[in-house]
Amino acid sequence: xxxxKPIDTxxxxxxxGLPRLERVDTAAEIRVHLLQKTRExxxxxxxxxxxxxxxxxxxxxxxxxxxxxxxxxxxxSLGWAVVGVMLAGAGAWTYLERDWIFWKDTTIKSTAPExxxxxxxxxxNSSFAVSPQIVPINFHAPRGTRTLEYAIISKxxxxxxxxxxxEWFKGDWTETPAFPGFESDRVPMHVSLLLCExxxxxxxxxxxxxxxxxxxxx
Amino acid sequence: MDPKRIDLDLVLLATLEQGALYGLEIIKxxxxxxxxxxxxxxxxxxxALHRLVKANWVETTWQPxxxxxxxxxxxxxxxxxxxxxxxxxxxxxxTRNALDALMSKFLEVIPC
Numbered sequence: 001x002x003x004x005k006p007i008d009t010x011x012x013x014x015x016x017g018l019p020r021l022e023r024v025d026t027a028a029e030i031r032v033h034l035l036q037k038t039r040e041x042x043x044x045x046x047x048x049x050x051x052x053x054x055x056x057x058x059x060x061x062x063x064x065x066x067x068x069x070x071x072x073x074x075x076x077s078l079g080w081a082v083v084g085v086m087l088a089g090a091g092a093w094t095y096l097e098r099d100w101i102f103w104k105d106t107t108i109k110s111t112a113p114e115x116x117x118x119x120x121x122x123x124x125n126s127s128f129a130v131s132p133q134i135v136p137i138n139f140h141a142p143r144g145t146r147t148l149e150y151a152i153i154s155k156x157x158x159x160x161x162x163x164x165x166x167e168w169f170k171g172d173w174t175e176t177p178a179f180p181g182f183e184s185d186r187v188p189m190h191v192s193l194l195l196c197e198x199x200x201x202x203x204x205x206x207x208x209x210x211x212x213x214x215x216x217x218x
Numbered sequence: 219m220d221p222k223r224i225d226l227d228l229v230l231l232a233t234l235e236q237g238a239l240y241g242l243e244i245i246k247x248x249x250x251x252x253x254x255x256x257x258x259x260x261x262x263x264x265x266a267l268h269r270l271v272k273a274n275w276v277e278t279t280w281q282p283x284x285x286x287x288x289x290x291x292x293x294x295x296x297x298x299x300x301x302x303x304x305x306x307x308x309x310x311x312x313t314r315n316a317l318d319a320l321m322s323k324f325l326e327v328i329p330c
Contacts, residue, residue: 069268
């Protein structure tokens with residue numbers, strides 16, 4: 001196996017990680033330096049191999065030179081591994097423990113009614129004159145949320161009464177307390193969901209599902 | 219003496235004031251002018267020079283060797299490099315004067 005010359009090894013390690021053009025330029029410059037130094041040492045009587053070795057020795061620590069050329073300390077695979085582990089750890093911690101990241105923000109989405117929603121609506125009041133409007137809503141709230149307030153605004157007084165109920169994730173239906181004023185035109189009905197951590201908390205927050213039931217004015 | 223403690227930038231800028239030099243020439247020039255008092259590892263020279271280039275204090279050109287070897291990369295002060303050198307010399311003089319004053323009082327109290 002061909003043994004790599006100390007000069008080549010030094011240049012390769014000193015310029016590792018530099019952008020390609022800068023690396024070529026710096027490598028050429030250091031090679032000229034080391035070759036001239038080798039020639040001078042040979043002129044003093046040192047054999048070539050020893051002269052090359054001494055020339056490289058006089059350059060000092062190759063790792064220090066490489067760090068200084070790069071301008072940062074992450075010159076080894078171990079350094080990058082440490083950075084990788086730290087970033088992965090920070091990412092995992094943020095994902096699991098922090099609530100401010102966007103996918104943990106409160107979200108409220110309407111979905112198509114299912115048969116259970118209709119059955120629930122009918123259970124609430126079987127004396128509906130006409131079919132009620134049923135709007136299932138899925139909530140997601142950040143971990144640690146205790147109360148979620150949701151407002152339903154009637155359109156132009158078309159609706160007389162609005163029920164709101166919610167179910168915990170994998171839980172049972174529970175009707176929310178009705179706030180006064182929801183019968184007035186465009187007056188929001190505030191709905192408070194009292195979230196219980198024991199029942200709802202997943203690592204990413206609370207999940208709940210509710211259904212708004214609105215009946216027409218007769 | 220470790221040049222890092224006395225501002226390697228100033229050492230290099232002051233050395234290049236006399237004209238364009240290549241790396242090994244700079245080291246030899248520093249050794250000659252300081253009688254070998256300033257010694258630095260040759261490997262630390264190039265990162266320092268590259269830093270000066272990035273600061274636009276020094277510019278480089280590859281020139282053919284006069285002694286028949288491969289071309290060499292010469293470093294030369296720019297105008298802003300010359301100004302920076304003057305500023306650093308001034309700062310150095312102020313520091314040296316302050317230290318001289320301090321040490322003269324110290325030596326009066328505790329004669330060596």
